[in-house]
Amino acid sequence: MSDKEVLEILGVKVGLGKSAKVSFNVAKLHTQNKIDVPVIIERSKKPGPTVLITAGIHGDEINGVEIVRQVIAKGINKPKKGTIICIPVINVFGFIHMDREFPDGRDLNRVFPGGKSGSLASRVANKLMTEIVPHADLILDFHTGGADRFNAAQIRIVKNEVVLDELAEIFGAPIIFYTKNLNKSFRNSCYKLGIPMLLFEGGKSFNIDKTVTNTGVNGIKRVLNHLEMLNSKFKVSNPKKNAIKILDSKWIRASHSGMFKSRVSVNTFVKKNDLLGHITDPYGSFNQFVKAPSDGYIFNVNESPIIYQGDAIFHISTKIES
Template sequence: MDFENENKVIVIGGESVAPGQNKLLKISIDRLPTGTLIDIPVYVFNSKNPGPILLIQAGLHGDEINGIETVRRMLTDKLFAIDKGTIIAVPILNIFGFIHFSREVPDGKDVNRSFPGTRKGSLASRIAYHYLNEIMHQIDVAIDLHTGGGQRHNFPQIRYTQEDDFSAELANVFNAPFTFSSKLIKGSFRNAAYLMSKPTVVFEAGESMRFDDFSITAGINGILRILQHFGMVKSTIKNREELKKTIHLDKRKWLRAPTAGMFIPKVLNGSQIQKGAILGSVSDIYGKKTKLIKAPEDGYIICINHQAVVNQGDALFHIGAILN
């Protein structure tokens, strides 16, 4: 992928960031019912030297705090001190969801199903519209940080768009424990980016409203590997050759609760499993009936639902497998 031979002036919210400047900017979105103005904070680190314009964003779902903490730590530790190119870092995209401890905005709509959005639409649609028009047309590539939702804990995994070879390359560089392609979803940020020819990877790790240091560290190291890949920062972590290689998964499947009851997992997230292995159980509250959940094939556990009381059909384990 070719980049400009000189860095551009970044313009967001009517403010400019020239090459060699770093600024905290804001995109005004709306007001709370109290009249308090809500802004999306946007950090811009614009080097004097030419290179890619990389967007690193978190909090598209307001309750997915691991990604927010990942960006915060990188800001605090000054890990965005770059030698070339530009970083646009957005710690919290969905401010409304964040302050309400919610995935969605107050009207229940999902910003990550609202792209490209409209200027006079719903709150989620307007957030998507302003974000796309203020930021997305200026970037070259993007890293979107997420967690599992609804007490589902995702073992660190990087997802890319199968139709986009450059996103697959970025996923390999990121080198999360698991890597796989996932389908584009209409209205998602990644779909909008793909339609704009902006290669994007999605890092999923941990669960909503719960910090997981292993996931946060994996996210920081993955981002640093991409920055090093582009020559934007000096090497600060082990070379990829010294690290355990990511596991490429060819297919995935959810295992669901065979009945309602108390769910007890019996394996660790990220574990390798063999066909027929007992992964967990669902029991009635009277101790009379227990149904075992067994692995349908060899593979890996990439997500576990931490909900203790489940209904029949609830997703319990997400497993990934490698085709022979």
């Protein structure tokens, strides 16, 4: 697998010590223009693991794309040993239109492992799972919060997986959030193949946040350094503090529709009944206080100024690993 002298991917053969940019394409636009999804491959002369770094499964999650872009632009993806494969934008259709879904209206992250004759999204998932993923020994996949919901930088893994626990600690995000693998997700399909994945979440859609980006890039460097793949010219920093490990959580939802203003930011520890924010109306007739239902860490904040009753506005931990 990773120690092959010649790696054949998407019909292109790449030898040890070689670089290649190959095209991952499934369909043309309705105008018959080709859509190429670049897959950037860098191989050391020295055999070693293969790490796949991906982003843009959702076309509006720009921050993840920026993390992978920086890794390529800075040459972090040129390994001291082994192979690094980067796909900065998997859902290029959505990226072009600044849309989360595919043109067929499907969420790519809910159709894995896909099929050869299914919907457009399903075909892309199938090609990714059959022609690229099997080459990988480890996958680092980058996401952001949906819409205006800003996620604290975090690694999401399943509980009781020794390899994932170790790699998550090494990555060094401020939060490790233990969550089940969602059915038909990219993460779940890779898990069934026995390929470990660290899923990174940070920031929000249509936004690039410098702190989140730096956390992602530094995390990649730490993991590559641990695998002895990082070029020695790059410095590796230690995480500022140990990760908060969230075992369970709940969404705090808006009790009223109106104009919303948060009083707390992500990575904040709050006590029960602490004031988290206000919901008001344009006419000054009411001011609804949003208070913490329990002690916990706030790790997602809805930054939309206008919300509706029932909207998720804060994500708070309810159980952490001590």
